[in-house]
Amino acid sequence: MASGIKDKVAILGMGCSRFGERWEAGAEELMVEAFNEAISDAGVDVSQIDAAWFSTHFEEINVGKGGLPLSIALRLPNIAVTRVENFCASGSEAFRGAVYAVASGACDIALALGVEKLKDTGYGGLPGGASGTLTPQWAATGSAPGNFAQLASAYQSKHGVDRDDLKRAIAHISVKSHANGAKNPKAHLQKPITEEQALNAPLIAEPLGLFDCCGVSDGAAAAIVTTPEIAKSLGKENIVSVKALQLALSNGSESGHNSWDGSYFHTTRIAAGKAYKEAGIDNARDQVSMFECHDCFSITELVTMEDLQLSEEGGAIRDVMDGFYDGDGQIPCQIDGGLKCFGHPIGASGIRMLYEMYLQLQGRAEDRQLANPSIGMTHNLGGSPMSNVAAVCIVGSYD
Amino acid sequence: MVGITSFGGYVPRLRLQRQAIVDAHSWADPGLAGRAKGERSMCNWDEDAVTMCVEAGRACLEGSALTPEAVYFASTSAPFADRQHAAIVSTALGLSEEVAAADISSSQRAGTTALIQACAGVQSGQYASALLVVGDKRRTKAASAGELAYGDAAAACCIGTSDTIVDLLAAQSSTVDFVDHFRAAGESFDYTWEERWIRDEGLAKIAPPCIQRALDKAGVPAASVDHFVMPSTIGRAVAGIARQAGINPDAVRDNLHAHVGEAGAAHSLVMLLHTLETAARPGDVILLVSFAQGCDAVVLKVTEGFAGYDHARSLTDSMASGVAESNYQKFLAFNDLVTLERGMRAEPLDYKTALSVTYRKRDMLTGLIGGRCTQCGTLQFPRTDICVNPQCHAVDTQEPHPFRDEAASILTWSADYLTYTPDPPSHYGMITFANGGRFMTDFTDIDVGDIEVGTDVRMVFRIKSVDSVRGFVRYFWKATPVNA
Incomplete structure (x- = not known):
């Protein structure tokens, strides 16, 4: 039986660029911006980094393939750099690589850095990605909002939810994220919105309107990890350690077998279950202090609250409307604004989520600081509801 | 006797209102006002002659116990100049890869030519049975006569020698290089000569002798023709030919102008199917004629077996399920007749x-075609090496399943x-x-x-x-x- 990752790895330093439409910056400049903050926070020299994991999604409009772009941009000391790609969960994948390297003892200090330069496409929204030679010949012609919007149709049908009630709940989710994002100087979208604005926005994909969709942003985020022992030896206090790190991937059953009803994320449930076990959490609703979930669309956040066992099945709408997940609620969700407002530079997002949990646990989140959080969770999802990669990471204070 | 054993037709869902076409062009051509009546069928953006033929073929095979040994595809608007469309249709219909296949094209009588060739192939014993599919979606210039007169549709027939519902009594062709219109290779649109010349020098002189020879061959007097099926967009031209040939004026079939429009090479068979579904009775004689670079005349007789013929999806169902489309701009966009910003x-x-x-x-x-796991019975698409059922995951157990x-x-x-x-x-x-x-x-x-x-x-x-x-x-x- 594997002993798991709990408390084997500590976060030594983190950095995150300002997210947004960074017309003046390319991926290289964004990488340096995030890395400089992280290395300074870690208090080590670049020569002490043993290996790096680098995440990007769109190679077509970004820096291309391979680990070289990171190695060259940061002038790394000829160490191993591995490029990882796992859709929108790529950032969590890079973090996992660095964490595993430290946990195995192969490295003392490892870097995970994710970046995405999305605003060089010439239009708003995400571009379509390449999907091989067979898939485009038969897969439905869709977009990310259209794929995730389908959750709403199945959720409404399964739980007997009226369209207007669902629209109001997902509007509340976006209003909450905008309120949180307004307190985050690094966020892409820093203006609060009203429920009316969200409800009356143009439809993107039924029933999702413009404000149900996250920002398309440029940005980078970095984490430098080591063992708790080395962190202590470097004089670090308030050490944040990894309590659980789980990834679950679809194997085609949701998209090909009639056992899935279309209203939830099969993989998130599996990854969350394993992560709670690894972290020793037996009642998530009581024990998790705060979380960042993959709110690419408001409906994704709604169903994920249930998949993470924070709301009971069919109960997320009630919790949302009760303010349970608001900034001043019992379990604040997207306290940094989330994908919705901090932004979603794909390869960076998983690490950006950890950045906020790390700041909160260290008491450094400034205007957004929550009172005494002890357990933070990130949920980073890539793909579509019917075929995806779900990453759940739990971090907390190292005792 | 060789004949038709089943049939199926297809008319796309959209019906472009002719009023919408006329409204768009009347500023330039006020003379179009008189042609604003009725509607024409219009393909969705994702339909063409091939897809319509597949739908017609499915409707035809649903009512058929035959496994065709040959497939004939006829069209003048097929998407490829060098790729056999019969092969696409055959695969889409799930027919055996042992079938023979041919595309028949380049003339408005391609549909009747396919019918005659399919019957000849079966009659000769070369094939025990054959399927013919014919469909047309002709592109027309904006404000042209064809834009108002044409429609999009497809028809299909199975040909065999037993359990026929319509027998072939005789077929006669004549071949004359009469060019009433042409479409040069690589060109999108027809170039058409004057209607009066086509009517008087072409139809009136070329069709009647061919019709007479066909009727003589069949041993059927002209007066015994119950249904005269002949497409033409020229008003009263067919009635004139009936009069010349001695065919009862009441036998002249409606050309479906009101709700479909003329579907090119498919139209003679579309009209034949409409006749069979709405008017024909056992014992009736049908004269099927199409005119282009000469004439095909086919004499058919409805058999006693026709009385018991029933099929799930009919041409008339497909005609009746039309949805009115009043947006002419959509027609232009679907047919690539306007340069749109696609983004x-x-x-x-x-x-x-x-x-x-x-x-x-x-x-x-x-x-x-997907798979069926022979171990757990789960149907799945696509068919893969490992069963998708989470409780099974058996390897190499799937058989093809349509x-x-x-x-x-x-x-x-x-x-x-x-x-x-x-x-x-x-x-x-x-x-x-x-x-x-x-x-x-x-x-x-x-x-x-x-x-x-x-x-x-x-x-x-x-x-x-x-x-x-x-x-x-x-x-x-x-x-x-x-x-x-």
């Missing part, structure tokens, strides 16, 4: 199709206003098949508000996308509401 989101469609993949997966992509006619319903859906489609919003979602299996697919032939979770759908063969850079049309299957 950068349309650019990913310009990818190269891996022909080796298309071939390797031809059963899946063209035939919609999903084409499996009942299905919608599990999840959205109407997407962001993604590029020629007919926004793009509707797609997960469908589940009642007997097992599912996949996410595009929906077609629907309007906003037409679908919900649980809506019953059926699969239809459509254009998936077009590689306009290389001129390649990619086909796949989509879901459409059962009652669409």
Whole structure:
């Protein structure tokens, strides 16, 4: 039986660029911006980094393939750099690589850095990605909002939810994220919105309107990890350690077998279950202090609250409307604004989520600081509801 | 005796209102005002002669016990100059790869020529049975006579020697290089000569002798013709030929101008099917004629067996389920008659199709054939080496299973206003098949508000996308509401 990752790895330093439409910056400049903050926070020299994991999604409009772009941009000391790609969960994948390297003892200090330069496409929204030679010949012609919007149709049908009630709940989710994002100087979208604005926005994909969709942003985020022992030896206090790190991937059953009803994320449930076990959490609703979930669309956040066992099945709408997940609620969700407002530079997002949990646990989140959080969770999802990669990471204070 | 053993027709769902066409052009051509009556059938953006022929072929085979040994495809508007369309249709219909196949083209009488050739092939004993499919979707210039007169449709017949519902009594052809119109190779549009010359020098002089020889061959007096099926867009031209030939004026069949329009090479057979479904009785004699570079005249007799013939989906059903389209601009856009801003989101469609993949997966992509696990019985699409059932995962256990006619319903859906489609919003979602299996697919032939979770759908063969850079049309299957 594997002993798991709990408390084997500590976060030594983190950095995150300002997210947004960074017309003046390319991926290289964004990488340096995030890395400089992280290395300074870690208090080590670049020569002490043993290996790096680098995440990007769109190679077509970004820096291309391979680990070289990171190695060259940061002038790394000829160490191993591995490029990882796992859709929108790529950032969590890079973090996992660095964490595993430290946990195995192969490295003392490892870097995970994710970046995405999305605003060089010439239009708003995400571009379509390449999907091989067979898939485009038969897969439905869709977009990310259209794929995730389908959750709403199945959720409404399964739980007997009226369209207007669902629209109001997902509007509340976006209003909450905008309120949180307004307190985050690094966020892409820093203006609060009203429920009316969200409800009356143009439809993107039924029933999702413009404000149900996250920002398309440029940005980078970095984490430098080591063992708790080395962190202590470097004089670090308030050490944040990894309590659980789980990834679950679809194997085609949701998209090909009639056992899935279309209203939830099969993989998130599996990854969350394993992560709670690894972290020793037996009642998530009581024990998790705060979380960042993959709110690419408001409906994704709604169903994920249930998949993470924070709301009971069919109960997320009630919790949302009760303010349970608001900034001043019992379990604040997207306290940094989330994908919705901090932004979603794909390869960076998983690490950006950890950045906020790390700041909160260290008491450094400034205007957004929550009172005494002890357990933070990130949920980073890539793909579509019917075929995806779900990453759940739990971090907390190292005792 | 050789004859038709089953038939099926297809008229696309949309009916462009002629008033909308006339309204768009009357500023320049006020003389069009008199032609504003009725409607013409119009393909959705994802339909062409091939897809319409597949639908007609399916309707035909549903009522047939025959396994065709030959497939004839006829059209003057097929998408490829060098790729056999009969092969696409044959694969889509799930026919054996042992079939013979031929495309017949280049003339408005291609449909009747295909019928005559199919009958000859079966009569000679070369093939025990044959399927012919004929469809046309002709492009026309804006404000042309053809734009108002033409329609899009397809027809199909199975030909055999036993259990016929319509027997072939005689067929006669004449071949004359009479050029009433032409479309040069590589050109999009017809160039047409004066109607009066076509009527007086062509139709009136070329058709009657051919008709007479056909009737003589069949031993049928002209007065005994119960149904005279002959397309022409020239007013009263067919009535004149009937008079010349001694055919009862009441036998002249309606050319379906009011609701369909003239469907090119398919129209003689579309009119024949309409006659069979709405007027023919056992014992009736039908004279089927088409005119172009000469004439084909076919004398047919409805058999006693016709009385018991029943088929699930008829041409008249398809005619009756039309939806009025008053947006002429949509017709222009669907037919690439106007240069539209498609936006950068349309650019990913310009990818190269891996022909080796298309071939390797031809059963899946063209035939919609998935798998059935012989160990657990689970139906699945696509067919793979390892069973998709989480409780099974057996290896190498799947046998081919066609999903084409499996009942299905919608599990999840959205109407997407962001993604590029020629007919926004793009509707797609997960469908589940009642007997097992599912996949996410595009929906077609629907309007906003037409679908919900649980809506019953059926699969239809459509254009998936077009590689306009290389001129390649990619086909796949989509879901459409059962009652669409």
